[in-house]
Amino acid sequence: DQQVKQNSPSLSVQEGRISILNCDYTNSMFDYFLWYKKYPAEGPTFLISISSIKDKNEDGRFTVFLNKSAKHLSLHIVPSQPGDSAVYFCAASASNSARQLTFGSGTQLTVLP
Amino acid sequence: EPEVTQTPSHQVTQMGQEVILRCVPISNHLYFYWYRQILGQKVEFLVSFYNNEISEKSEIFDDQFSVERPDGSNFTLKIRSTKLEDSAMYFCASIFRQGGQPQHFGDGTRLSIL
16 A cells, blocks of 8 residues: 655765655545655654645745646755755645555655765 | 654563553644554554544554553553564654644654564
């Protein structure tokens, strides 16, 4: 049951360049999407979110894009910094539930100096 | 910034024993969640809790699991008779209200069943 999919297990990017992380979902009931960042031995840390009524949300270096017709979202990090190296999880929730999160499998981002 | 805190950070238990994982959610939050992540796998939802009762649970959350909010600050997950496959990271999360709010996660408890 892969309702949220991150097809790239890893991504390497040069410092200063753009990092683009992708996520696809299948459940049409999802209406709220989040990106979390996770370092080893720590819990997921919230980065940015987007409601299904929007198609873009920006916060500093981080922008999330939502394409509802394609059931696809992406996280753009510009410019990428070595401290951004971590595992990035896409997550989704539905308003007809207790808002529990369904996670993707994560993408390991490595930003090379 | 307020944090969700979890204790212990690592718990080692013999198979068949009971284990209690503890969480202190952010103080004004009203909704509480447990998730787990088996090594190399996705973070999976276990249970949500609101107003002193379970609001939703996954198929993972069988009769061996229970949750409790014994006082105004703690939120616990009990596994009655642990199995080898219960070995995982267990994350607690909380939120003030549902809708448009990100869940805040603790750093997790690594549970190792021997």
